[in-house]
Amino acid sequence: MNFKLKNILPQLITLLAVILVFGFFAYNAQVNMENRGIEFGFGFLSQESSFDVQFSLIDYDGSHSYARAYLVGLLNTLLVAFIGIILSTILGVIVGIARLSSNYLIERTAAWYVEFFRNIPLLLQIFFWYFAALRALPLPQDTEPMFGVFFLTIKGLFIPSFVWENLDIFIYSVIAAIISITVIRIYARKLQENEGKQLPVFSISVSLFIFLPLLTFLIGGVSLDLSVPELEQMSNTSFKYKGGLGIPPELIALTLALGLYTATFIAECVRAGIQGISKGQKEAAASIGLTPNQILKLVIMPQALRIIIPPTTNQYLNLTKNSSLAAAIAYPDLVLVFAGTALMQTGRAIEIVSITMFTYLSISLSISVLMNWYNKSIAIKEK
Amino acid sequence: MNKINLLKPDLNNLYTYMYSAYFLIFISILDVFLNAFFSINITSFLPSFISFVLPLILGLIGLHFLRIEFTGIKNLDLLNKHINTNNFNAFLTLIIVFVIIKSIPPILSWFIIDANISGDTKDACTGTGACWTYIKIWLRRFVYGMYPNDEQWRINLSFISLLGLGSIGYFATEKFKKYLTLYYVIIYPFIAFLFIFFFISGGPVFFEFSYGIIAFAGSIIVGFFIPKKIKIWYFLSIPIILYISLKYFFFYEESIDLGKLDGFNWVETGAWGGLSLTFIVSFFCLIFCFPVGMFLALGRRSGLPTVRFISIGFIEFWRGVPLITVLFMSSVMFPMFLPEDFFMDKLVRVIIAISLFEAAYVAEVIRGGLQALPRGQYDAAKSLGMGYWKMHILVILPQALKLVIPGIANTFLALVKDTPLIFVVGLLELVGMLNLAKTNPEWLGFAMEGYVFAAIIFWIICYAMSKYSYNLELKYKTER
Numbered sequence: 001m002n003f004k005l006k007n008i009l010p011q012l013i014t015l016l017a018v019i020l021v022f023g024f025f026a027y028n029a030q031v032n033m034e035n036r037g038i039e040f041g042f043g044f045l046s047q048e049s050s051f052d053v054q055f056s057l058i059d060y061d062g063s064h065s066y067a068r069a070y071l072v073g074l075l076n077t078l079l080v081a082f083i084g085i086i087l088s089t090i091l092g093v094i095v096g097i098a099r100l101s102s103n104y105l106i107e108r109t110a111a112w113y114v115e116f117f118r119n120i121p122l123l124l125q126i127f128f129w130y131f132a133a134l135r136a137l138p139l140p141q142d143t144e145p146m147f148g149v150f151f152l153t154i155k156g157l158f159i160p161s162f163v164w165e166n167l168d169i170f171i172y173s174v175i176a177a178i179i180s181i182t183v184i185r186i187y188a189r190k191l192q193e194n195e196g197k198q199l200p201v202f203s204i205s206v207s208l209f210i211f212l213p214l215l216t217f218l219i220g221g222v223s224l225d226l227s228v229p230e231l232e233q234m235s236n237t238s239f240k241y242k243g244g245l246g247i248p249p250e251l252i253a254l255t256l257a258l259g260l261y262t263a264t265f266i267a268e269c270v271r272a273g274i275q276g277i278s279k280g281q282k283e284a285a286a287s288i289g290l291t292p293n294q295i296l297k298l299v300i301m302p303q304a305l306r307i308i309i310p311p312t313t314n315q316y317l318n319l320t321k322n323s324s325l326a327a328a329i330a331y332p333d334l335v336l337v338f339a340g341t342a343l344m345q346t347g348r349a350i351e352i353v354s355i356t357m358f359t360y361l362s363i364s365l366s367i368s369v370l371m372n373w374y375n376k377s378i379a380i381k382e383k
Numbered sequence: 384m385n386k387i388n389l390l391k392p393d394l395n396n397l398y399t400y401m402y403s404a405y406f407l408i409f410i411s412i413l414d415v416f417l418n419a420f421f422s423i424n425i426t427s428f429l430p431s432f433i434s435f436v437l438p439l440i441l442g443l444i445g446l447h448f449l450r451i452e453f454t455g456i457k458n459l460d461l462l463n464k465h466i467n468t469n470n471f472n473a474f475l476t477l478i479i480v481f482v483i484i485k486s487i488p489p490i491l492s493w494f495i496i497d498a499n500i501s502g503d504t505k506d507a508c509t510g511t512g513a514c515w516t517y518i519k520i521w522l523r524r525f526v527y528g529m530y531p532n533d534e535q536w537r538i539n540l541s542f543i544s545l546l547g548l549g550s551i552g553y554f555a556t557e558k559f560k561k562y563l564t565l566y567y568v569i570i571y572p573f574i575a576f577l578f579i580f581f582f583i584s585g586g587p588v589f590f591e592f593s594y595g596i597i598a599f600a601g602s603i604i605v606g607f608f609i610p611k612k613i614k615i616w617y618f619l620s621i622p623i624i625l626y627i628s629l630k631y632f633f634f635y636e637e638s639i640d641l642g643k644l645d646g647f648n649w650v651e652t653g654a655w656g657g658l659s660l661t662f663i664v665s666f667f668c669l670i671f672c673f674p675v676g677m678f679l680a681l682g683r684r685s686g687l688p689t690v691r692f693i694s695i696g697f698i699e700f701w702r703g704v705p706l707i708t709v710l711f712m713s714s715v716m717f718p719m720f721l722p723e724d725f726f727m728d729k730l731v732r733v734i735i736a737i738s739l740f741e742a743a744y745v746a747e748v749i750r751g752g753l754q755a756l757p758r759g760q761y762d763a764a765k766s767l768g769m770g771y772w773k774m775h776i777l778v779i780l781p782q783a784l785k786l787v788i789p790g791i792a793n794t795f796l797a798l799v800k801d802t803p804l805i806f807v808v809g810l811l812e813l814v815g816m817l818n819l820a821k822t823n824p825e826w827l828g829f830a831m832e833g834y835v836f837a838a839i840i841f842w843i844i845c846y847a848m849s850k851y852s853y854n855l856e857l858k859y860k861t862e863r
């Protein structure tokens with residue numbers, strides 16, 4: 001009896017405390033909202049938003065609903081996260097490997113890079129790129145093109161865009177290439193397991209991947225044109241680029257800062273992962289006659305990835321969450337569009353902040369569920 | 384004279400190779416150096432592309448000549464081993480050296496040679512370099528925010544005294560060492576709060592709360608001299624009696640006019656800012672997030688299902704959302720959850736929000752430490768008859784915390800780096816002040832100087848913290 005009470009009492013107390021706190025908050029919220037004449041509900045999402053967004057991936061203007069504004073913000077956030085992840089991964093892997101270089105100068109340079117960018121607040125870095133570095137760029141009319149087609153101006157980066165004809169056929173060909181590569185890989189593995197023969201899978205895959213899409217250009221009627229941005233004078237002092245793809249400076253500053261900052265953490269993950277493999281593994285692999293390439297591919301990487309991937313995913317998550325700093329430089333991400341402008345207009349603090357938080361929460365939780373599943377599937381199976 | 388094969392440098396002609404290599408490398412570096420510092424191109428007679436890559440080619444050939452194994456010359460062998468192992472490494476080495484040489488003159492001229500620091504107005508900045516005058520004029524604002532100029536000694540005094548009180552640990556004698564934990568965990572934060580409240584904020588000397596403080600502090604001091612037998616009864620009754628008597632008899636409300644007797648001029652938190660606010664926010668968040676995180680970690684490992692699930696939910700919630708939305712919540716959503724007449728200061732809300740947010744991260748770090756401890760430690764503690772709390776305080780936590788010093792230091796670093804985010808609720812610490820100064824019409828166009836200044840300060844703080852944690856880690860490292 002005594003034992004049970006000892007277990008139940010603390011639980012009851014915690015539960016009671018939590019319920020009391022939540023009840024207190026809920027009661028106050030109800031009273032406050034009644035006083036202000038607001039009703040709780042998500043009906044406002046279908047109302048006309050009547051505000052404009054600077055940069056959006058989908059068709060949007062003031063006549064669309066708040067739900068659409070939410071979608072615009074979410075897509076912008078995902079865009080930043082996506083570019084940032086690619087940038088930081090490339091840079092992080094390079095720096096991580098450089099930190100293990102036998103060349104003293106390279107190792108030190110990489111170490112200083114990590115120490116430098118890691119110890120400066122991300123917000124400061126974003127501000128630096130946006131307000132100091134990118135503001136020093138020339139005006140559109142004074143810009144010299146890079147390689148003839150890129151224009152880096154104070155108004156953003158203007159690059160040529162692709163103009164596709166019959167894009168769908170091209171995409172089908174890419175999908176077909178991927179499917180056939182998968183089939184070949186499975187077949188090659190079976191062949192190796194059953195008969196011990198090895199197919200040159202890599203070169204076959206690469207040639208397939210190049211050949212199939214190329215075929216569509218030749219016979220599928222797919223054609224590709226470049227639309228190079230051209231400067232156009234609007235009035236005496238105002239210039240604008242026509243054609244091409246314009247990347248706003250907010251996006252550049254944000255992805256640059258996020259990429260450079262997160263790369264330092266990814267570099268450390270990569271370094272730890274490769275250092276975590278004992279030398280014996282490499283020597284053992286060499287002693288059974290594997291080539292250096294095979295050692296890297298079959299022995300080192302599978303083990304190093306097991307150490308590298310979980311913390312790196314964590315960094316990707318951090319990057320996604322940090323992309324909310326976009327609000328500081330007015331890049332229209334989820335926080336700025338939805339928790340900023342939409343909240344100001346509707347005044348529905350509780351609903352909007354909860355939706356925003358819930359969005360981030362579901363991104364994080366779904367990725368961590370995936371991670372747990374992945375960790376379990378690659379964990380060393382001990383008997 | 385041995386035969387010289389230019390593709391394969393060997394030991395026999397060591398000196399021939401060495402001197403020609405030194406000559407080539409010298410030429411290539413001299414070329415880059417002259418180009419960078421005096422913008423003289425000594426190879427201008429060549430076509431521009433060749434003239435551009437010539438130092439690289441010369442350097443590569445030179446390093447190739449140098450690559451001779453076991454020369455017996457110590458420095459040369461070291462050089463070969465570390466930066467000149469193969470052509471690729473030599474190439475990277477040269478690139479790095481050239482980039483460093485190239486980047487010295489512009490950096491030097493921006494920072495020092497062409498920079499200005501004299502004068503009081505924007506006109507003093509005539510050079511092409513940095514305008515440190517801007518930093519000099521705005522320094523007070525960057526450090527103290529909008530805090531009134533002639534009251535700033537209050538911040539200085541508080542910070543210096545807190546620093547002094549904080550360093551007591553180094554001078555404590557053996558006798559007092561056992562009280563240090565108590566001091567740092569409970570007394571020191573409390574003193575810090577009093578300093579902030581009375582000195583920096585200039586809160587009223589007497590208000591409801593201060594009677595409680597006086598009663599509590601007084602009774603604790605007297606409590607040291609009370610025999611152990613009646614100690615419990617003493618602490619249960621005396622503080623309350625003291626509180627009531629203080630409030631209703633000694634300082635009867637009418638006679639002192641509660642809340643009106645100001646020690647100093649009241650400076651509202653909205654005016655605080657700059658670097659001092661960065662310190663205040665990080666300091667309190669550090670102090671609060673650690674114990675909360677510890678309890679959450681214990682809760683997550685607890686055998687009681689309710690406690691465990693609540694802890695998991697709490698931790699995962701805070702870890703899943705960005706800090707900026709948490710701050711949004713504290714500024715726009717949280718007031719809705721409070722009774723209407725209840726007012727909570729912006730700064731307090733922010734500190735609570737950041738503390739809870741970081742506590743979740745601290746909890747995960749500490750959980751890692753708890754999981755890393757072998758079961759034997761728990762079993763041994765239990766077999767000695769220790770209860771849950773005794774076991775954790777005396778056996779488990781000291782070992783677990785030792786293990787996770789680097790992780791905790793990283794979390795604290797993240798916290799310091801996150802403080803600029805409080806601009807969301809309108810509090811302007813260093814970075815926020817920079818943004819404000821940048822938009823001042825008299826000082827337009829000096830964003831770069833401001834950000835470089837802030838970056839240097841933050842870098843020093845964070846780098847010092849990470850080095851300190853590394854030392855701490857070494858100090859508490861125990862062999863297992």
